[in-house]
Amino acid sequence: MLKGALVLYYFFALDQPLWAQDDVTAAAITPQDCSLDCIRQGGPGCEYCRITRADVRKALGFNSLQAFGSCIPWPCFKLLGEEDPKICQHYVQAPNDVKVEVVNELNPKSDAIVVSWKPSYYGIAFLRGFQVSLQALGGSSVACQLFLFHRNLSLPASHAEMVYKSDPFPGLPLGSQYAVTVMALPVPEEWERFYRSKIFSTRSCAEKNGLEQCKKDWYPKHIEVQQEGTAITVTFNLAPPNLGIRSYFSLCYANGKKKYTDITPNSSKNKTHHSYQLNDLQEGTNYTCEIAANEVDAVRKTFSVQVMHIQNGGSSTRSVTPSLALMIPLCLAVVAIIVVLLFALIRRRTRLQITNLDIKPDLIKQHKESGTQEEVTSLQRNRLTPPRLLICYSSTDGPAHVKAVMQLGAFIQQHMATQVCLDLWNSLSVAEEGSMAWHCRQIRESDFILVICSQGLNHRPQPPQGGDDGEEVDRELVFGSNTFSSNAAVQLIGEEVGRAKTRGQDLSKYMAAIFEYSKETDIPTELRLVSHYMLPRDLQLLFSHLHGVALHRPGCYLKVNHISEEGFTELPAGAALQWAIYEARMAMTAKRHHYAEGGD
Incomplete structure (x- = not known):
């Protein structure tokens, strides 16, 4: 009590x-x-x-x-x-x-x-x-x-x-x-x-009353930067008079150095805007600056200042003799003729080599002209929490496959800005709720569902029979704890996909994937309607699916660092994933040879 x-x-x-x-x-x-x-x-x-x-x-x-x-x-x-x-x-x-x-x-x-x-x-x-x-x-x-x-x-x-x-x-x-x-x-x-x-x-005060009514939340919205010679002029809008803000400050920093400026506008001259000077900034340097009201915990507005190189206008003239004035154009003409002849010779040899290799030069030229460029992108900032991803799999393919699934979940959570739900990490909750109830709740609450398809998941074996104390039964007891709940969860997901397809609803919540040691035929029929990926080859496509980021645009493509097929192994989690997939492939190959030789 x-x-x-x-x-x-x-x-x-x-x-x-x-x-x-x-x-x-x-x-x-x-x-x-x-x-x-x-x-x-x-x-x-x-x-x-x-x-x-x-x-x-x-x-x-x-x-x-x-x-x-x-x-x-x-x-x-x-x-x-x-x-x-x-x-x-x-x-x-x-x-x-x-x-x-x-x-x-x-x-x-x-x-x-x-x-x-x-x-x-x-x-x-x-x-x-x-x-x-x-x-x-x-x-x-x-x-x-x-x-x-x-x-x-x-x-x-x-x-x-x-x-x-x-x-x-x-x-x-x-x-x-x-x-x-x-x-x-x-x-x-x-x-x-x-x-x-x-x-x-x-x-916040700004959300309820508007920014112009909140002293603590107010910040300059309009900032203009102009460069005249070595002086930088910054113009910004002043706070409303009812807020009682009389002074401001500016802070610029670059290369470990900071430049602090006190700002005290004269409201009698201009009550809406004020301009101040940024002096002693290094030429050819990009500064990140902040401006805010001189109040406790005031919100700061960030802007950038790029200081250009100032070129000296004067240049000394040298007297040139008539003979030298005549020789310089002649030498330049001779050099130009030699360059043109060398270029023509090299171009002719290149064409002959391309002709011998039976390659069409027009296609090469078209490829060079339409060469794509890398572009940097950022994730959507309007999402308050990372997307929630549930990973379903089958443990009947052995511990090596389960380890690969676990390493995949770790890589996605660490380097793909995604919250991963995996029963291997929530054993207490699974034991408390029951495996099937836990999967049903996660299917309902997750933003995306990824089914890792394999040979064991597609075959859906029968539960082991009692009375057999052999090694195979022990293996089923160890690795088959979630087998039937996972298969039931996959069937439930398949039914949800079928209903959504019939109603014309969006199927982007559901995804299927296979590791490189599996086959596309391992994907169950009910999941053929959703997007499916080959991992780790399609990690960038999976990232695009989870965050709604377009990887290709006209004239350019987006490259996500350390998620490409070649670059993901540079990360510790990526190297662990690659090694886990290798071990699972070796285990699956040995298992297939064992069954091919007539083993039980």
Whole structure:
């Protein structure tokens, strides 16, 4: 009991007026005002009720809640279980789809949020209510809201699609991080899956009020750089007068050296723009500069300054004798004639050699003229998190194949900006949920699914029979732990692909791949509709698929460093992947020879 009380140590919020919500949908259920007597008796209009601090004080008979730290543990037992203790002794799964929604808040310095969620259908018939707590990360401020159903209510499983909402949590400072926790009631002892948490941030001042109203978030948007001789002139827009920003600073750095400049504009001359000089910069050097308001934690605007070489205008003239003036053009003419003759001779020999080799010079010329160039690109910055990739495979091809899959996952996660989900790395979660349940959840939550196809996956062997203590059975027990769940997951993926194809939906979520020691016929029929790759040859294509980056454009192509077929082995993870693929190829070759010679 004490352990449960410590885990559920939350705080109840004081009674506060509710904010009007204009965006409540028909499917959302919002809290009601009702008494504890109505909840206990199961009267009408008490389906989903908010419990205030006054209700708790009345139920416990205390004038204050200091004995429980402004909160009570196990609210179901204290508020509903006195008459019938069995009503609070059932297991209820944690809620799903916890979301945080910003609602209107008149104070320009704070936000208000509403939390929504869906109940789990596991134990929903015994669900008695919810408790929602909000805590600032790195701080001690906590708010708590309690909602209860009446004691006679029993929800069906179909009610798990209904959306429940909390009351607003107002007065949250802008630019702060919070953790919101939604807990399903009741919470029996020694039960851990009763809550769901989500971390979120309130809006910044600029997001809520606009950049021109925020002193801390303001930064110059318009910057112009001009070079006149050795002086660099920078012009930028000033902050609005209402922000009270009187001074600025500029910082330029290159080759390990920094140049700091204080800027104090004269608002009487120009209230919108100001120009200042950057002096003593080295010629032929590219500087990276920052400009910002001279305020604590002010946002800095970055721009570049390229200092050109200044050429001296004067040049000394030399007197040239008439004989020398005549000899110079003559020598130049002789040299030009010799160069033309040598070029013609070399060109004739080249044509003869090309003719002997039966190569068409027009094609070579066309290839040279249309030669592509390398181009540097960057990933999309609007994605907050890297793409989530689930890798499915079969372990029936032995430990060498499993090792190759694991090294592939490590390479993708380290050098392809992708979060990889692999059962080999989540053995505790797989053991806790069950292999099939874990795969189903990952298929649902992942952005992309990559199926590593091999001979064992395509053949789908039968489970080993009992009573055989031979080496083969031991091998199946060691390497076949995920075989049947993987095959079932592949069948599930195939069904999803078929349905998506029938409905004309996008199939880019699903991919198939084979290592160089496998064959394309190892790809199951249901996965022939999706993109499939040969690894490691097609690592760049896989990168393009995961990040939506075009590898080819008219007149140029994009080259990703250390992901090309030749360059990936320069990385430690790439070398490990190459060696794992080599070992798997040798193991697969030995296995084929063994079966070809009539081995069991």
